[in-house]
Amino acid sequence: MxxxxxxxxxxxxxxxxxxxWGVPAIAAYIGQETRAVxxxxxxxxxxxxxxxxxxxxxxxxxxxxxxxxxERETNDQGGEL
Numbered sequence: 001m002x003x004x005x006x007x008x009x010x011x012x013x014x015x016x017x018x019x020x021w022g023v024p025a026i027a028a029y030i031g032q033e034t035r036a037v038x039x040x041x042x043x044x045x046x047x048x049x050x051x052x053x054x055x056x057x058x059x060x061x062x063x064x065x066x067x068x069x070x071e072r073e074t075n076d077q078g079g080e081l
Contacts, residue, residue, distance in 0.1 A: 020058045030063060 020026050026046070027037045040046045047062040 018060050020060060020063070021055070023056055026056070026058050026063070029058075029060065030067065 020029055023034050023037050023041075026048070027034045030037070030046075032040075037046065041048055041056070045066065046058065047066050048056045048058045050056055
């Protein structure tokens with residue numbers, strides 16, 4: 001059975017440029033320390049995939065979307081609106 005999708009095929013070079021391998025690379029990309037990245041991964045905030053037991057891979061595009069979605073409006077006292 002053949003199904004059609006509206007998604008354009010992704011070139012291998014584009015995919016390789018989009019991936020971040022390991023916590024240090026993810027931390028550098030989002031401007032956080034590795035401890036903070038481990039915490040955000042454990043809380044499910046950052047979309048990562050585990051390859052094997054230790055290797056983590058993240059998509060830059062998915063990270064940007066996840067972090068942009070986490071922004072909330074606050075009032076003058078710092079509370080959420």
